[in-house]
Amino acid sequence: MTVKHRRAASATTTAGFPRRGHNHASCVDDAVAAADRVCAQNGTRLTELRRQVLELVWRSHEPVGAYAILEHLAVDSGRRPAPPTVYRALDFLLEQGLVHRIESRNAFFGCTRPGEKHLFEILLCTDCGRAAEVPGDRVTRAVKFSAAALGFEVDRQTVEVMGRCRDCRGPAAQA
Amino acid sequence: MTVKHRRAASATTTAGFPRRGHNHASCVDDAVAAADRVCAQNGTRLTELRRQVLELVWRSHEPVGAYAILEHLAVDSGRRPAPPTVYRALDFLLEQGLVHRIESRNAFFGCTRPGEKHLFEILLCTDCGRAAEVPGDRVTRAVKFSAAALGFEVDRQTVEVMGRCRDCRGPAAQA
DNA sequence: GTTAGCGTGTTATATTGTAACATAGCGTCA
DNA sequence: TGACGCTATGTTACAATATAACACGCTAAC
Numbered sequence: 001m002t003v004k005h006r007r008a009a010s011a012t013t014t015a016g017f018p019r020r021g022h023n024h025a026s027c028v029d030d031a032v033a034a035a036d037r038v039c040a041q042n043g044t045r046l047t048e049l050r051r052q053v054l055e056l057v058w059r060s061h062e063p064v065g066a067y068a069i070l071e072h073l074a075v076d077s078g079r080r081p082a083p084p085t086v087y088r089a090l091d092f093l094l095e096q097g098l099v100h101r102i103e104s105r106n107a108f109f110g111c112t113r114p115g116e117k118h119l120f121e122i123l124l125c126t127d128c129g130r131a132a133e134v135p136g137d138r139v140t141r142a143v144k145f146s147a148a149a150l151g152f153e154v155d156r157q158t159v160e161v162m163g164r165c166r167d168c169r170g171p172a173a174q175a
Numbered sequence: 176m177t178v179k180h181r182r183a184a185s186a187t188t189t190a191g192f193p194r195r196g197h198n199h200a201s202c203v204d205d206a207v208a209a210a211d212r213v214c215a216q217n218g219t220r221l222t223e224l225r226r227q228v229l230e231l232v233w234r235s236h237e238p239v240g241a242y243a244i245l246e247h248l249a250v251d252s253g254r255r256p257a258p259p260t261v262y263r264a265l266d267f268l269l270e271q272g273l274v275h276r277i278e279s280r281n282a283f284f285g286c287t288r289p290g291e292k293h294l295f296e297i298l299l300c301t302d303c304g305r306a307a308e309v310p311g312d313r314v315t316r317a318v319k320f321s322a323a324a325l326g327f328e329v330d331r332q333t334v335e336v337m338g339r340c341r342d343c344r345g346p347a348a349q350a
Numbered sequence: 351g352t353t354a355g356c357g358t359g360t361t362a363t364a365t366t367g368t369a370a371c372a373t374a375g376c377g378t379c380a
Numbered sequence: 381t382g383a384c385g386c387t388a389t390g391t392t393a394c395a396a397t398a399t400a401a402c403a404c405g406c407t408a409a410c
Contacts (some may be wrong), residue, residue: 017327103333124326132327136307138320142316143314144311146313150191150192150193155341156337158337161329161333162329165327166325
């Protein structure tokens with residue numbers, strides 16, 4: 001809650017796929033800390049349930065479905081909430097900009113730049129299943145450009161890129 | 176089936192949103208003609224059912240859901256096929272590159288460049304509900320660029336842009 | 351005319367998402 | 381303090397989207 005959180009450098013703020021064997025616990029911790037901060041700024045409440053759901057989204061770097069979260073909640077806490085409970089928590093987290101929705105998978109994953117208004121693209125590795133968020137400035141400009149040519153006013157955009165991450169491509173791509 | 180179809184200029188090959196009051200029947204006709212050609216080239220069969228589904232996808236320039244297609248089939252032809260029937264036809268049309276899927280809507284709409292291997296973006300007008308396909312070369316380059324920086328190998332991409340089309344923005348945007 | 355392969359039909363069910371209403375917690379202010 | 385209002389969560393029921401698995405029939409090739 002103190003000011004030192006404002007620029008806490010960490011794995012979660014790193015664009016791209018994290019290295020194998022990275023300290024994932026700190027990804028989660030950072031995400032929760034950032035969420036606390038963002039909610040405080042926005043005057044909203046990161047309740048216990050919402051925090052739990054956020055942690056479950058951050059359980060790995062693979063996008064996670066709403067019903068998978070529901071399962072994990074059941075396992076972790078013994079109670080099994082009904083779907084609306086999970087969807088409402090996810091809606092909240094989406095509104096606060098703490099998670100993103102991946103349309104092509106009907107799944108969610110943790111935002112790596114919480115609290116910053118930002119446009120982004122999602123890279124999805126079809127081998128390992130992980131997702132990574134990368135800044136979308138360049139793509140956004142390209143989108144705006146072609147839209148403008150048609151008199152189309154851009155409100156928001158979804159860019160999801162399927163392919164293989166460096167780790168899955170093997171040593172050849174590690175350069 | 177004759178060679179004159181190969182370059183039939185038409186509304187369907189126009190990128191962007193068609194003008195209000197355009198001759199939509201020719202959009203549909205062109206789409207079916209192109210489908211015949213593509214299937215002939217690919218050695219696949221545009222069966223009656225598949226043609227019907229394609230026509231229903233082309234019923235308007237708004238993306239259409241699988242169950243809406245199912246409804247229309249029921250109305251148009253008296254019989255009500257089960258969901259797998261429609262999904263199989265849609266899968267076929269997707270494979271042949273005759274329709275696109277809009278992930279953020281769970282809906283489908285007709286490809287305006289059938290038979291050409293192409294990368295594209297989808298513009299979705301949140302006012303009138305219409306979709307338009309536009310060439311995605313610029314966006315594709317931007318996507319490749321940021322992916323390459325992370326050693327990510329792009330296979331395919333989904334770019335969906337929400338906003339307002341020129342018609343819906345009114346005269347100010349008609350310039 | 352038999353047969354292999356493809357396309358479609360059919361049944362059942364899985365997966366994802368929401369509407370609508372009930373209950374509970376919690377701060378505020380008369 | 382206790383009634384009120386607001387937000388969050390619980391609960392029930394259902395809607396919307398999608399697929400698995402197996403049956404049947406057509407047709408093209410031999």
